[in-house]
Amino acid sequence: MKKVAAVCILAVALVSCSKKEADQKGPYLAKIDKTTITQADFDREFKALPDYAQQIFTDAAGRERFLNEIVNKELLYKEAMKKGFDKSSEFNKKMEDFKKLTLVSEVFEKEIMAKSKVSDQDIRDYYDKNKDSFVMATEIKASHILVKTEEEAQKVLARLKKGEKFEAIARAVSLDTASAKNGGDVGFFKKGQMVPEFERAAASLKVGDISIPVKTQFGYHIIKVTDKKTGAPVEFEKVRDLISQKLSGEKQKEAFEAYIAELKKTYKVELNKDALIKLDQAPAKTDAPEGSVKPEDKKEEPKKEEHKK
DSSP, rough: HHHHHHHHHHHOOOOOOOOOGGOOOOOOEEEEETTEEHOOOOOOHHHHOOOOGGGOOSSSSHHHHHHHHHHHHHHHHHHHHHHGGGGGGHHHHHHHHHHHHHHHHHIIIIIIIIGGOOOHHHHHHHHHGGGGGGEEEEEEEEEEEEESSSHHHHHHHHHHHTTHHHHHHHHHHHHOOHTTTTTTTTEEEOOSSOOOOHHHHHHHSOOOOOOOEEEETTTEEEEEEEEEEEEOOHHHHHHHHHHHHHHHHHHHHHHHHHHHHHHHHHSSSOOOOHHHHHHTTSHHHHHHOOTTOOGOOOOOOOOTTTOOO
């Protein structure tokens, strides 16, 4: 099993050690006909492995095993060349695709990534300006209206938008009878006391906000946050990496869009929308497999207090 894993690792590395003996410096570790494998080749192949894979070949026996795998790869390479596999159209297409992908990666790294670096000061400034975003709610007070389907939930939202009172609708239609009699009020709850979907939705709302339909195992909830008890902001160092990732993503997106916009001034781009429309008109498979259950066929009786774990 380990041997198979080693071969797979080497194949992924995509590092060729095929060099003429005259091009090598230093003593060789192995020789296949006129091709030599030197310490430099070994080190280069080894460094191309991910960290977890390097651990497999750290001792003396592992190093010899790794060298044998490099030899095996070279033998397969020579045999493939001998059989002319490099001249096939399929191989050349794969090489062209690999070349294109590599060049795209190069231009992205040098033209986009280079212009998207986030400084320590950028991260600190974002944190200082958005400290309220890093304040954890220790307790949330919410009300909800629980219905069976998304369609019913959308109807509830429509009624709320027309000005009907949340409490009145909760008393009239909510399947959670325990909270319905209190206008949907479930009181204060801490992290871990509600089902995850309900908790995440409530945490994302500001006081007074009403959610879109939130699906849980019990149905669809319309949630209204009525109060929050908050603590101190999360320490800067604990969110530093998160901010860095956010800012990097934003800068990369901006740089990419700007760069593509400039390229479109140089190259003529034409979309064949007629052909694209025909793709959209292709018949879709809608028949469910025999024996499958359609969503509307599933029936589940609501439970009381089902918003809580």
